[in-house]
Structure formats: structure tokens, C-alpha cells
Amino acid sequence: MQKLRQWLITSDLASIAILAIVILVVMPLTADIFRLNLIGKYLSYAFVAVGLVMLWGYGGILSLGQGVFFGLGGYAMAMFLKLEASDPETTKIQSTPGIPDFMDWNQLTALPTWWEPFHSLTFTIVAVMAVPAILAFIIGFAMFKRRVGGVYFAIITQAVALILTVLIIGQQGYTGGVNGMTDLKTMHGWDIRDDSSKYILYYANAILLFAAIFVCRMVQRSKAGTLLLAMRDKEDRVRFSGYDVANFRIFVFCLAAVLCGLGGAMFTLQVGFMSPSFVGIVPSIEMVIFAAVGGRMSLVGAVYGTLLVNFGKTYFSESFPQLWLFLMAALFIGVVMAFPNGLAGVWETSVKPRLLRKRVAAAAQPKSPPPPPATLPTTEAAPASPSGAGTSGNVGPATA
Amino acid sequence: MSAADIWNIVLMQGFAGLSLFSVLLLMGLGLAIIFGQMGVINMAHGEFMTIGAYTIFLASTLVQNYAPGLMPYYFLIAIAVAFVLAFGAGWLAEWALIRHLYRRPLDTLLATWGLSLGMQQTFRSTFGPKEVSPTLPDWLMGSWAPVEGLDIPINGMFVMGLTLVVTGMIFLLLYRSRWGLRVRATVANRVMANAIGINTRKTDRMTFAIGCGIAGVAGAAFTTIGSTGPTSGSLYIVDAFLVVTFGGAASLLGTVASAFGIAQTQSITEFFLTGSMAKVLTLLTIVIILMIRPQGLFAAKVRR
């Protein structure tokens, strides 16, 4: 019993298990299908947040254009669904039947060639991951090989987000413009809109998310994860240990992009449309705050952060729309100024040591009244080491 | 179409490029000081511009209601007020927020984004969600037609003139004043500047506030061209950052050159393509050039 308690409090696997119970059991049992679908939508954002933990927390690289990759994945999936929804039978009132409605409205008379491959689901699934990865590779290769990082990288990624948004909105005939791609109905004949499919999609999304978390955890625990942390704080040392720093950054940027793409595709499937409002600068920065609230170093925290911010957004923007932006402002400022490690940081420094201390006290009392001095230092050391490890990324090395 | 007509079109197109140039430069100048000299990313820069714009709107409403006789003159005074208000807001923001984050540039970025959200909502709560336009003095309206078929809008010329004045003043301030010397010393070597008795904290706050004040002037100038809404400022922020980065962050001259280059590219491509495609093309060119030459157009070579 004590051991179980200890494990629950300290192990990171336990925190994943608890999250799994919350998402796979508690949520489906307590929420109706409308709410559950909403949670599913939030969880598709969580892919982005998990990617940002790897990219920003571990890699020290802040991208303000993650919406780009989310959008690319989402649009790839939407193109497939849109094509299936635009068969000649249902679109026979159009002047050109068999092409998506927005193309018809924009006087296109044939499907553009680059749309053709999206008739295939296999191609689409590959594209959902490959297109973001390729774009991330190009941007990452160009920037990291030239040692561009920090704020410059943030500005460039932001510009990319702006470019893609303007492009999508400007090229209405090919992309559906500002309205996006709507009226998505079926996937190989399977209706994605009815309740049972929403359940299935929710679980598919959740399981994919856990797969993503496990992949990221594997990376974190490998030497590559150690190196990412190392090059965040001591770039030159890593370089002079014989590693090509840029390659590791490109890798983690691509990894984050693939996760975004997956999230985007799952978003499209669950929500039934995709639009440029999930691509641009504002959603991209909002996704950063999901990770920041949860804790930029914690995969599980990022998921909680995403859920929390989105619950808050839904609740407040329905009930107190004026308050929401102020709250969001406070979140950004508060997380940066007071809680740089987010919820996970609060858990590590305040909650966990308290829980552990209680346990030690309970265990020590029946045995011998004066607590043995040997156990005290270990409990004291427990809160000190994670906080030291967590904040040292921000605080420079103390030695001169 | 005669040769004179074509000449007029070329002139007007060139003028359009020049006004875009002034707009970009006005936006970029404040940022160039804050980002270029201090390395701080101020995502709320656009909102400081909006402060200036709303100041003009307030002034015009007040003057119209209480002192209609002053209508022709209020604009120039209101620009000064816009500077002062934005300067004050910047001073406050530096004191409350920025100074705690100097060593964490990425966090500054997030915190100032939060600040911008808060400011946007404040504008919305105060002035309403609708866009507003001040009543401009008559002398700013209409256009100047030196020749038949050639129309040069006066507001555009005004913005250009103002840009010229502001740019000149910044150069003077930065390279001829004590403050400028202190700023440049702090940029070059903060520890050393501190050691020789420069109050770098005060210098930082002053620099940030002046940058914000210039944003306020820019916002004031924009009311002559377009209307103002709570989120107007955020529309410009990426362009402004690109202007500064493209120019080479530490170089004011670079900012001027890059604003000119970007404006001309955009207005020329706009002549051949749709507005949005011109924008995409221009931005894409900048991003690609920045990927090849990340230090921007003008960069100092320094011994590491």
C-alpha cells in the first residue's frame, strides 16, 4: 500500500496511468457525447502541446508557427473527406459536378492535379505526417544549420504562419478560403458525424495521443533527450563533444511537426471541418500557452494544460466574454513571471514534497518517536533536486 | 493611353510604394530601438500604436464637441499627446513586466503577448468593438494635383513628412544625445556601462518607453489613412518585426533600407498580382532571404 502510494506520487509512468484513467474512463463516463466530442477536440490540440514540450521545453526552441503544421495535417485530412463528400451524385446541381463546392463557386471546372492523390486514404494518412515533417525539415535545415535560434526563429516561424494563412484565404478556389473546408461527412462510407463514430474517434484520438506521449518519453529517456537538454544550456560543449547540434534540433522540430499534423487530422475528423483560423499566428501562440500552463517540461502536464485552458476558454467565452481575454492575458503573464514550469512545476515543488512528507511522518511515527536523522535529509533533498533541475534552464549557471 | 498618362501611373504607383514605405518605417522604428538595441521582443508593440490612434480619436471628439474652432490645429498637438501617453504606458510596462525578463527573451515574448491581449480587451471595453475614425482637419483631406491626371493624396504626404521628421529625430537622439550614448554603450557592453556609472536599468526603461512612444506617433499617423479598432495593432506586428529583422537588428539604417525594399517589392508585385498574393510573395521572399542571410541586410562583424 505504501509502495503503491509512493509509486503513484513519484513515478512518471504513474502520472501517465492516471491521465489514461481520466481520459479513457472518467471523461467518457461523466460527459455526454456533445461534451466528449468537445474534449476530443481539445485533446487534438494536446498533440501540439506535447510536441512543444519536446521542442520548447527540451530543445529550447520556441516556434510560434505550430499552427502551420496543425493546419497542414488538418487540411490534408479535410481534402480527403471533402473529395469523398463531393461525389458527382451529391454535387449534381453544380455547374461542374464531382468537384468540391467551393471550387465550383470559384469557377473552377476541373479538380486541380495536386488534389488528385487525396482520393487515396493511404496517401492522405502519409501526407498528414509527411507534409508537416518536410516543411519543418526545410525550415529547420535552413535555420539551425546557420545557427539561427531564439527570437529570430520565433519571428520566422510566425511569418510562415502568416504566409500560410494569407495564402489559404487568398486562394479560395483551391482551399475554400476563409470559411475553410466544411460539410465533411464520411470516410470510406463511414459516417463520422453520428454518435457512435464520435465515440470511436474520441478513443482513437486518445490512444494516438498516448502513443505520442510514449514516443516522446522514449526520446526523452534516450541519449538524444539528454543531448537536447544539454545543448539547450551548453550548446558549445555539445558541439565540441563531436555532435552536430543542428541535426538534433531539426529532428525535434520535425517530431513536433509530425505530432501537430496528427493532431490536425484528428481535429478535422472530430470537428468535421478545417479552416484557416487554426493556422495563423493567434492560434499558434495560444497553443504555446497550453504547454506553458501545463509545464513546458512535462508531457503529461501539457495535456492537462491543454484541457484546462480550453475548458476555461469555453466556459468564460460563453459566460463572460469580456473577461476571457483578460484572463488569457493574466495566464500568459502569470505563467511566465510566477510559474515558469506551469502546473507540473507546482506539483513538483509544492504538492509532491508535501505528500511525501506526510508519508514519511506516518511511517516514522509508529516505529520510533524521534525520527531517525538518516531519513530526514532524503525527504529534504527530494523537493530541492527537481526544482533545481527544472529552473536551471532559465537561470544562468552560477559559476563565473 | 498617352505617354503622359503612363508617366502619371508610374508616379502614382511609386508614391503608393513610398507611403507604404513610410508606414512600415514608422512601425519599424520603435521596434528597431526596442528589439535592435535591447533585444527585447515586444509583441504588444501594435497595441502601443493603437494607443496613439485612439488618442487622436479622443482628441478629435473632444475638440469637435467643445472647441470646434481649434479643429485645424488639434492634430499636431494630439500627436505629441499620443507620444506622451504611449511613452507613459511603455514606462509602466517596462517597470511592471519587462525588467524582470531581460535574461529570458522567449519568455518576454509570451509575456508581452499576454500584455497585448489585455490591452486589446481594454480598448474593446472602453471604445467598443467597432472601428472608429477621427474627424480629420480639412487640410489633411483631398489630394494635390500638380498636373492633369496626377493625384497625390495629402494624407499620404503628411505621413511621409512625419516619418521623415521622426526618423531624423531618432538618428539625432541616438547619435548626438547623452541618452543615445548611454544606450549605445549599454548595448555594446552592459557590465562595462554599469561600471562606468551608467544606470543601465534607467537607460533600459527610457529606451523601452521611447520605443513605445514612437509606436504611439505611428498609430496617430495611421488614423489619417485607415480606421482604428481594438485589434488594429496586431495586424502590423509581423510586418514590423520582419522589417527590423530583415534590416539587421542592430542597425537603424538597415531598418530604413529594409522598409524601403519591402514596400517597393510589395507595391510593385501588387501591380501585377492580387493583394494577397503580392503579400505572400513579399513575405516569402523576406523569409527565404532571412534563411540564407540570417543576420539581415546590415550586420556588424564582431570578434566573439
Next chain:
Amino acid sequence: MSNTDFVLAVEDLTVSFDGFKAIDNLTLYVDKGELRVIIGPNGAGKTTLLDLICGRTRSSTGSIKFRNEEMTTLAEHQIVRAGIGRKFQTPSIYENLTVFKNLEVSFPRGRSVFGALRFKCTPDVKERIETVADEIGLLDDLQKEAGLLSHGQKQWLEIGMLLMQEPELLMLDEPIAGMSVRERELTAELLKRICVNRSMIVIEHDMDFVAKIAHKVTVMHQGKILAEGPMERVQADPKVIDVYLGH
């Protein structure tokens, strides 16, 4: 060419920063198994020379040949992989990792991204880490967080991290700065021990320490070599005395 016999052959090397020549037409040869100490007043270009050799700064003209291979065109990590290790002036270690992890990360296996993903700490890695830790006197501190080490221990750890790579040329920038007398003695012994089968370049100011370890001394001044040879001869050189005492 005769420079094939040397481990390192720097020839006609020049680097200028906006006209200022930090290294001015410098030529330097280091033998196999040699421990060379570079001394010189501040600003003489000592650190810049190390930066040039390890690729941190790019030369304007001239060549750097390591085991007869040109280094000036390679990236930093390629130079390291060729067998040149570099220690920085201030200890540069991963403060929030344990000593063990610090050494493990420096082990020259799994240096590509996917190699690092697959990397396992096998018994041979562990054995090597323990050998090196023993060498630098940190065997008992393997599980300690590196940030908690004393200043001298941090310097040793960084040397240990370089030893993990088994470099043929080891470059140390002021390894004993800030060390106690006892630590200086230990470091001198350590350097003498590890100089077997490899060449070393050490930048140092402490003349007693230099006399203890140097095979040969190079004196730099204003980006040029002023004198070169055994310690006693260099110390007696009037040019050297002038530079150190005349100003």
C-alpha cells in the same frame, strides 16, 4: 613536405576582425606526444588560436593540418571527430546532470541523431566511464550532480569528458585558473599522466605550473610567435622579458 611528421601543423595562419589581426601569419608545429604550453600577455591571441584550431572561429588565410588533414574547412563536430578535444576557459559541463551522465554523453558512440536514440550504456561504456573517473579522481562522485562539484573538480570533469573521446590532440585553456595549490599539483600530475600517446596544447599563466609540465613553450605576442623552445631558454630570451616586464 615534412609536416607529415607533426600531429598539428599550423601554417601562415591569419585572422582579422574588421582589420584587426588577432592572429598574424602564425606558424606552429606540435609533435606527437608533445605537451606544448602557450604563454603570452592578455590579448596576445592565445584563445583565438585555439578557437581557430577547433573551428569555432574561421581563419582568413592559412592552413591548419591535423595528421596531415586540412581542418580549416571542417565544421566543429567534424574536427572533434577527427580527434581534437577542446576545454574552455571557464568549466563548461552539464551542471544538472550527474558526473556519470556527463561522462556518458561524451562517449564517442551514437553521435548521429538516430545513433543517440538507440544508444545504450553497455558494460564497456560503463567500464570506460569508471576508468576515466578514476583518472580524474571523481570515482566516488559519479552519482553527484555536476553542479555541486567544487570548482577544481569541475575543471577535472571537463578534462575527463575530453578523455572519453580519446582525442589525439587535447587543447586546454587555462586549466588551473582558480584552483588551490593542492589542486594545481594534482592537475599537473594528471596532465603528465594523460599526455601519454597524445599531444597537448595548454594555455597557462602560472610559470611554476608551466615549468612543471611543459615539454616546449611558445610565447605569443600581438598575434605572432615571439619565442619558442624549452622553458629555460624562453625565460632567458630578452624579447620575452621585454614583453612581460617592459610594459
